[in-house]
Amino acid sequence: MIKTPGYISALKPYVPGKPIEEVERELGISKSIKLASNENPLGPSPMAVGAVRQAGPELNRYPESGGFKLTEKLSELHGVDNDQIILGNGSNELLNIISYTYLSDNESAVMATPSFVIYPLATQSAGARPVMIPLTDFRHDLKKMAEAIGDDTKLVFIANPNNPTGTINTGKEFDEFMKLVPEGILVVVDEAYYEYVTADNYPDTLKYLRQGRDIIILRTFSKIYGLAGLRIGYGIAPGEIISDLNKVRAPFNTNSIAQAAALAALDDKEHVKKSKVLNEEGKVFLYNQLGSLGIDFVPTEANFIYITPGDISSERLFNELLKKGVIIRPMGENAVRVTIGTPEENGKFIDALKEVI
Numbered sequence: 264m265i266k267t268p269g270y271i272s273a274l275k276p277y278v279p280g281k282p283i284e285e286v287e288r289e290l291g292i293s294k295s296i297k298l299a300s301n302e303n304p305l306g307p308s309p310m311a312v313g314a315v316r317q318a319g320p321e322l323n324r325y326p327e328s329g330g331f332k333l334t335e336k337l338s339e340l341h342g343v344d345n346d347q348i349i350l351g352n353g354s355n356e357l358l359n360i361i362s363y364t365y366l367s368d369n370e371s372a373v374m375a376t377p378s379f380v381i382y383p384l385a386t387q388s389a390g391a392r393p394v395m396i397p398l399t400d401f402r403h404d405l406k407k408m409a410e411a412i413g414d415d416t417k418l419v420f421i422a423n424p425n426n427p428t429g430t431i432n433t434g435k436e437f438d439e440f441m442k443l444v445p446e447g448i449l450v451v452v453d454e455a456y457y458e459y460v461t462a463d464n465y466p467d468t469l470k471y472l473r474q475g476r477d478i479i480i481l482r483t484f485s486k487i488y489g490l491a492g493l494r495i496g497y498g499i500a501p502g503e504i505i506s507d508l509n510k511v512r513a514p515f516n517t518n519s520i521a522q523a524a525a526l527a528a529l530d531d532k533e534h535v536k537k538s539k540v541l542n543e544e545g546k547v548f549l550y551n552q553l554g555s556l557g558i559d560f561v562p563t564e565a566n567f568i569y570i571t572p573g574d575i576s577s578e579r580l581f582n583e584l585l586k587k588g589v590i591i592r593p594m595g596e597n598a599v600r601v602t603i604g605t606p607e608e609n610g611k612f613i614d615a616l617k618e619v620i
């Protein structure tokens with residue numbers, strides 16, 4: 264047998280949120296709801312669905328390798344050059360491409376814990392070492408993360424808002440952090456939930472790009488745009504960095520349907536607005552209900568809530584809710600993450616929660 268490299272054997276594979284069909288089959292139940300993967304409960308924009316249909320007859324053709332039209336539209340939207348944008352098969356793929364491009368063994372990447380689980384996976388699968396800095400009060404401790412940058416550090420991963428806690432770091436905190444980051448370190452700011460943020464002290468990270476800093480900002484069509492199934496996201500960075508990443512990116516990494524849908528989704532501002540309003544309303548409902556049940560949670564800037572249920576273990580809460588057809592996500596021993604759903608889904612979750620506790 265071929266010998267598996269030690270750093271690959273050591274990897275713990277990503278465990279995705281349970282699909283509805285699987286849960287229903289296993290438990291013999293129906294009408295369950297999935298609040299486990301931070302998807303948009305409204306679904307995709309009808310304009311994106313229309314674009315998917317229209318793309319059908321051209322499927323015999325390879326997609327535009329660099330996604331020219333989508334890249335152009337995104338560069339206009341963000342006021343950057345075309346060569347400062349890279350498309351990915353989900354922003355997840357970009358996390359891998361960044362790691363494979365810049366990390367090798369004997370090097371490290373600094374990240375927070377708990378944060379998005381793909382950061383250590385991407386780091387380790389490039390043979391490098393993740394340096395995990397615990398959150399302080401459920402937020403990235405940017406000062407400690409800056410202090411953790413060593414001679415072997417190449418990357419810093421920051422999720423803002425953070426998954427799973429939904430917290431943000433402010434513009435001022437970012438300014439201070441960026442001052443502490445030495446030359447030659449790439450700061451990866453993952454803004455997957457950017458469109459949901461309401462805080463007015465949320466940082467404008469494009470400013471660091473304009474200042475010529477080594478930064479890559481990641482966004483995705485999987486969350487508020489409701490296109491998680493199509494796998495499309497993008498990164499914005501200095502041209503030199505995008506050029507490096509493009510050498511590692513597989514040709515045709517984003518498919519033609521995804522590119523067409525993303526283009527249409529950007530035009531449907533109404534759908535984005537509706538999705539944000541629904542999220543805000545769901546947030547208020549869940550805050551009130553959790554508050555009156557005396558259950559602790561972390562106020563969120565994203566489309567999910569980090570709940571610390573206290574007396575009941577996260578695994579038990581997850582399993583009990585599962586039996587009632589509500590799929591959430593356990594996060595370690597003492598916390599669960601629940602996606603904000605439609606009013607009906609949020610109501611069903613709260614009803615099930617009341618029965619379980």
Ligand SMILES: Cc1ncc(COP(=O)(O)O)c(C=O)c1O
Pocket residue numbers: 300301352353354355356379422425426453455482483484485491494495496
């Ligand atoms: C912080 C964060 N980054 C990236 C992603 C991945 O998104 P994509 O579907 O674009 O790969 C997620 C998905 O849950 C996420 O929570």
